[in-house]
Amino acid sequence: MLWYKAWRESRVRFLLSAALIAAMCLVYTLFQARLYPGVAHETPRVHNYTQYIHWTIFGGATRGILQLSCLLLGLGGLQRDRKQNSLGFTLALPVSRFSLIASRAALGLVQVLALAAIPSFIVTAASHLIGQQLPLAYTLPFIPLWAVGGIFTFAVSFLCSVLFSSEYVSLVVAYVAYMFYLAGVRHPMLGQYHLHVADFMSGLAPHYLDRSTMLWSNTYALIPIAGFFAAALTMMTIGALVTASQDL
């Protein structure tokens, strides 16, 4: 029941996000003949199809849409129920607050994982249709990076949705905090730690991809994946603890 409630509350956002990501993958792949010259002209690093796909999808605008989708999926929860005067119904359910927030978080993780998996299969299939070769061996390793990066992004807005009662304020604070974080970790003092989640999702940090060819290097480090996942779990746990003690 709790899963179904969480699904009903977030399904429009999720389905719309999935459709958008799929559409962007299809547009960038199927119309590559028309779009490639413009991208290659504006981006000196793009010299072949693989680099074009990375620049537009796995490390570009499509990744940005996934990040935005994850920020939006993280919103909601008891604070929103309070704002909509439906909190009494939710809290009257014979379950703990922790169960309520855990079901929302768990469904969010599944949704982010599903969104992260979309490009790998669509891009490979669409590339085959237009006569280009981009094997699953190239696209599949992005799934863990996108999923964990997306979960981290999801956790930022998830925590904000617990702390702020207004939905739009939660979104603004989450987005601003996320932007400050992305800008902050670009500081030279932090550069060596590879904390930039967008670079991580793109495979650029810490050197999953060879920057000159955009092909996978031999190292597929698991520690950054575990690190971002642990950070996300920490934020969601804080959210759960705050919710448990809130006077709603």
Added chain:
Amino acid sequence: MLWYKSWRETRTVILVGMAAMAIACVLIVLNQQTMRDHADTPMTYIAYIWKAVYNSVGRDIFVILSIILGSGGLLQERAHGTSGFTLALPVSRGSIVLTRAIIGYFGVLAIAAMPIAVLPIASRYAGQYYPIAQTLGFAALWAAGGAVFYGFTFLLSHHLEGEYTSILLAVPSLMLYGVILQFPWLAGLRMLNIFDIINGEDMSFFNEAEHLLIAPLPWLTLAVMLAVSFTFVIFAARRMQPRDF
């Protein structure tokens, strides 16, 4: 009363947005030496400010905040069950929509104007100089560009009832607009590219070498952008008239 209602509904977003923009500008200025020392290529302070504020973090914050400010409205109030109270007020639906649109746009203007006050003062504190005329010029460009982003999301939010749906659709729609502009037959129409207009990139009124606005701003283009935004708002207001709620 309507003005106060709209202000109450949007003030936190506006104030958080203004504070975020101010803090972003201050942090960018205070870290200028470190960031310039570690840049791939040497750059002047003016170039650094343009790249950090007007072509990167500041612009990204501004664009998304303009989009977020444009979301929300009577349809979302209906989803929350409060539209009845709003519609019971002795004013037309058009007045409700237009008032909200104007207050929201003032919010966009306020966020766009933050660098005017913050950049010159923070630059002076950091022992640098950034011309206030430049901040005024970029604020005008942001005000016009932000109006289009704001108006477009405002229109979407008056067609789509779902929460955040207008935001989720506005961003890729604007991206799609950017992609369409890359097609060869549109590439020559530079003034259609809102994303380049708001930071001056590849524009005749912007000096790429010095990263300064050098010529009079394209006032006609900016006026057209404001008119387009106003048209979006009018369509949003007309959309609300026949709705059965």
